[in-house]
Each structure stands twice: as structure tokens, then as C-alpha cells.
Amino acid sequence: MIYDAAIIGAGPAGLLCARNAARRGLRVALIDSHENPGVKLAIAGGGKGNISNRILAENRYVGEDTGILRSALKSFSCDDALELMRELGLPWEERDFGQIFGLKSAAIMAERLAIQCDDAGVDFYLGSTAKSISLPDTGEAEVGPAFGRNGRREHFTLFAGQAKVTARQLVVAAGSPACPQLGANDQLLNLAASWGHKVVPFRPVLVPLVMPEHWPLAGLEGISLNVRIGLKSGSELRWPDPEGIRSLLFTHRGVSGPAVLVASCWWKPGMELVIDFLPELPILELLNEKESGKLIVRNLLARRLPARLADALCPEDLARRKVAELGKKDRLRLADIVHRFTVLPAGTEGMRRAEAAAGGIALASLSRRLESRHVPGLFFCGEITDITGLLGGYNIHWAFASGAMVAKGLKKGE
Ligand SMILES: Cc1cc2nc3c(=O)[nH]c(=O)nc-3n(C[C@H](O)[C@H](O)[C@H](O)COP(=O)(O)OP(=O)(O)OC[C@H]3O[C@@H](n4cnc5c(N)ncnc54)[C@H](O)[C@@H]3O)c2cc1C
Secondary structure (H helix, E strand, O other), rough: OEEEEEEEEEOOOHHHHHHHHHHHOOOOEEEEEOOOOHHHHHHHHHHEEEEEEEEOOOOHHEOOOOOOOOHHHHHHOOOHHHHHHHHOOOEEEEEEHHHEEEOOOHHHHHHHHHHHHHHHHOEEEEEEEEEEEEEOOOOOOOOOOOEOOOOOOOEEEEEEEOOEEEEEEEEEEEOOOOOOOHHOOOOOHHHHOOOOEEEEEEEEEEEOOOOOOOOOOOOOOOOEEEEEEEEEHHHHHHHOOOEEEEEEEEEOEEEEOHHHHHOOOOOOOOOOOEEEOOOOOOOOOOHHHHHHHHHHHHHHHHOOOOOHHHHHHHHHHHHHHHHHHHHHHHHHHHHHHHEEEOOOOEEEHHHHHHHHHEEEOOOHHHHHEEEEEOHHHHHHHOOHHHHHHOOHHHHHHHHHHHHHHHHHOOOOOO
């Protein structure tokens, strides 16, 4: 049996790709190391799955070259994701920031997608890590259907457990190493690099940041508030989050919460974090208000910020002074502390706590249909590509959109 396509990875990208290709009449093999398809999908969004977003745009993604998103998000829109939910018989709700969440367990979504694959005729190879993957024209010559008359390998081959799988096309939908406790790793990215593809090394994103042990805001764990986060590299400061304001949570080791998880998508070692603790209220205006004049500085801050944070932020020499007594220099100093609190993170909580990994197969190595420019018939989709979404359902959406895109580009054999 020669499959039209072998797909490595039964996450959202591989499942949708397999289902759609099989519905087009292609013979498809779907291989996954886990016994259950969609293991990461099942735990996404706290188990409900934040599967898409109303606001789909290129600036909700990071990657060296995200240009492909314009057409990909047009050909698989939020409405298409909602149509998929309808077809799977799954109710959903829209939350803040346009986030679409399932109302039932995301594990059911994975199960139902797998059932649709089965109904479309996909052959599953579950509980089998794809090994000894060979490309056409490589490997030892041997007699058999995978080899042409001249002894050259015409097809892709791999082993899924004891089974040899032979296919005209290969789709790598193997995800990223984020959450290695689920067995996630970067082996297929390394293999793709050895096949000549440009790869951007994976790094953990959507991940809490760790602060130096004795940073000025240590000991505030549990406090949460809305902030705006900027990133500073040398003298360049930018505020990259298109949503602007989101919540931050102080943790035992540093900071987390949506604002930080999103900032981690751009953060790299050596970059400073700049936090605006009062993003909607310029402190200079507050200091100038008539009724502020008689307050002491610490109490003015404590009216607008959690008290323990106000205590930690307020410089000792200003804390007990009346606002009316502050000169211009002190007012500017206070504004700087509140709106431009700057700290150099020690690092991230790493892949174990990351919801995604940025990096992957560089889009420069792929065509507009996500086919390899080096190996015809080889495709990549989902998180293994160098396209990573911000918080809000963008990663699962990309997995679906790119899986659907590859399914369209796969060719049916005679
Ligand atoms: C805790 C957590 C919560 C998340 N929540 C959300 C959310 O709410 N919304 C959102 O958009 N994103 C979320 N994400 C990210 C999202 O789950 C992933 O981006 C998405 O699952 C990627 O889909 P994928 O199909 O590309 O890869 P994956 O879902 O990672 O699937 C890849 C599959 O490939 C298999 N595989 C890898 N190598 C091999 C091999 N050699 N042989 C056989 N099989 C192999 C793996 O076993 C895996 O099942 C979350 C991630 C985590 C860790």
C-alpha cells in the first residue's frame, strides 16, 4: 500500500489536514506517538480549548516571516473555525479580546476530529513514534514498491512501530517542544534542518518570566492588576502587544498573567521589561488634581494600586511627603517609577511551563502552500513552522488554518 500522504502528528494541524485530505479521496496515514490523538489540544485553554479568535491579523503572530498569514487567515477564518465546531457538534462562547472557547472539554473536540478522520478513511498509527524517516532518492536501494526501476527511492518511507509506511507525500505536523512532560520535543525540527531547511531555534513563549531573587517587587505574589508592558533593548523601547492593556500576576519567582505571557513572545535574554502600572491614568495628571494635594504620596498611590504594590514602588524619601510639596523633579521621578518600572528578567520558566515555542521551520524554506522548497512533496504545518500566535486561540487557529492549507495542496495519486 502506498499512501498519497503520511502525516506525522495528530494534533489539531495533523488531524484537520488528514480529515480534509481523506475527504478529497486521498489515501492518508496519520501517525502519532500517543495512543490518543490531540493530547495538547485536550489540555488547551484550561481544558476547554481557546480554539480561535474574532480578531485574526498578522500582528497577533510572531515569526521571522509572517507574510503567509494574510492569505492563510483569509482562506481559514474565524467563521471557518466556528463552522468546524458546528460540524463537530460542539457549543462555544466568545470571551474578552475576541477569544473563542469551547463549552465542552477540548478532549471531546480531539476525539470527534479523530472520528471524522476515521469516517473519511484515514489509517491511524497511534502509540508509534515515526522513526527512520527517509526521503525520496535517499537511503539504500532495495526492491519493492517504493523504488523505481533504477533503484532510486521514489517515495517517503518511515517506520511507525513495526509497520513500514510508504507515501508519495509527507506532512510534518509534529508541533513544538513546549510542554515536554507530554513527550514534546524538537527531533523533527532537527531532522528538517539536516534535510537542508532553514530553521529558527525553538524558544519557550507564552511563559511566565523569572525575576532576579532580590528585585524590588519580590514578595508580592498573588497580587494581580492591569498593566501595559514594554520591552527595552538598549535605548529602544517598544510596546508590542496590540491589545495594550492586560492583567499581570506576581508569582513566587517573578511575573505571569496574560500581559506577561504575551510579552514573552518577543522577550529575549538581555531585554528589559518596562511595566506601566497605571496605563489608563497618567500619574502627572493625578498629582495635579486639587484633591490630591493634601494626600501623602504613598496614600495617593495606594488609592489607585494594590496597597502592597504601592508600598514597594514608592521611594522612601517621597512616601510620607504631601503631594502639594513635590517639585517637578520628584513628580517626574514618580511618573517614571509608576509608568516606566524597568527590570531585567533573569529568564523564563522554560519549556515545561510554556504554552508554545516560537521558532521552527523558516517560512523562507517553504512555498506559499507550505511545501518544502528543498524536498518536493514534503509539507509542514502547525506549530513546527516559525509562526507563533499570541495568547487568545491564535495557535490552535494557525494549526487548523495551516493543516487545511496543506490538505488542499496535497496531490491525489492515480
Ligand atoms: C498547557 C497548554 C495550553 C494551551 N492552550 C492553548 C489555547 O487555549 N489556545 C491555543 O491557541 N493554543 C493553546 N496552546 C498551544 C496549542 O496547543 C498548540 O499550539 C497546538 O496544539 C499546536 O498544534 P500542532 O498540531 O501543530 O501540534 P501538537 O498539538 O503539538 O501535535 C503534534 C503531535 O505530533 C506528535 N509527534 C511529534 N513527533 C512525532 C513523531 N516523531 N512521531 C509521531 N508523532 C509525533 C506529538 O505526539 C503530538 O501529538 C496550549 C499549549 C499548552 C501546552
